[in-house]
Amino acid sequence: MPPTPKPCALCLLNKPLLASHFLPAAIYKNLIDPTGLIKNMIASNLSKASEESKQVKQYLLCQDCEILFQQGGESWVLGRRLMPNGSFELRDLLRQATPAGIQGGVSYFALNTVPTVDKEQLLYFAASIFWRAAVTDWETPAGHYTKLAIEPAVVEELRKYLLSSGPFPAAISILVILSAADTPKQLTTLPNIATKPTEYQQFDWYMPGISFTLLTGQVPAGMQAVSISRSPHCVAIDPKLDQRITAAGLKHVQESTPTEKLQKKIDQAGSDQN
Secondary structure, eight states: OOOSOEEOTTTOOEEOOEEEESSOHHHHHTTOOTTSSSOSEEEEOSSEEEEEOOOOEEEEEOHHHHHHHIIIIIHHHHTTSBOTTSOBHHHHHHHTSOOSEEETTEEEEEGGGOTTSOHHHHHHHHHHHHHHHHHSOEEETTEEEOOOOOOHHHHHHHHHHHTTSSOOOTTEEEEEEEEOSSSOOOOOOOOEEOSOSSSEEEEEEEETTEEEEEEEESOOHHHHHTOTTSTTOEEEEETTHHHHHHHHHHHHHHHOEEOHHHHHHHHHHHHHHO
16 A cells, blocks of 8 residues: 655655656566566676566656656657567657768767657656656665765756756756667666766666766766757767677676576576577
8 A cells, every 4th residue: 555645756746646667667578588587677786686577666756747757758758669579669760860960970860850759758758767866766676776966956957847847957968879789788777877076977877779868067068969958959879889788788797696596597598508
């Protein structure tokens, strides 16, 4: 049973709260293999790795705000994401358009000129995930998750933006980069800090096929120019994205010790392939 009604973290109204997901439930479908030896996702925290079926959620939002998130961007993006079968409609829509520029092999698309991609829904979806990561701590199968160290005033501006009661915060920029790989990595991360606080902070989050980055502080003008949060609302397709994701995954493999149960399955999978 849910706890006694208390203020919703988004609208701040005293209402019954639902068990809100940190990451949308649909993303977990990409991480499981019902027919495989290891059926569920493998969760790692750079210390231990385990097979898990538990999804990360807590009582956070009221039903009205859950619906707001779904209609504001979640349904649109998840319906066009990299699917478990490998189809990737969002990338297909971009590839049908002419890039606004190509630099270092990365293709940039100005969504102001790509009407088939809803830039507002994509930005809203990204902002909603980063807000969830910044507004509270979470308990995950891999351990305690400490909320992102973003200025409280900026988190409050994000909250108002998500409620359509204020503009997108001027203090942050969000970058969206899609994988160009034929078979992008079917893995996800929780939003994490990628740089130590200097002139600006960088927080990254990866879902299957798409990388999201939130920048705050003295962000270089060049990075702001290719963000989805500023006109012309750019999204990129990067052929090297999966290399970076693979490197991060290998780091987890090297530094995380599997549980005994998971190790037995890994050993068995290796034997089956020999």
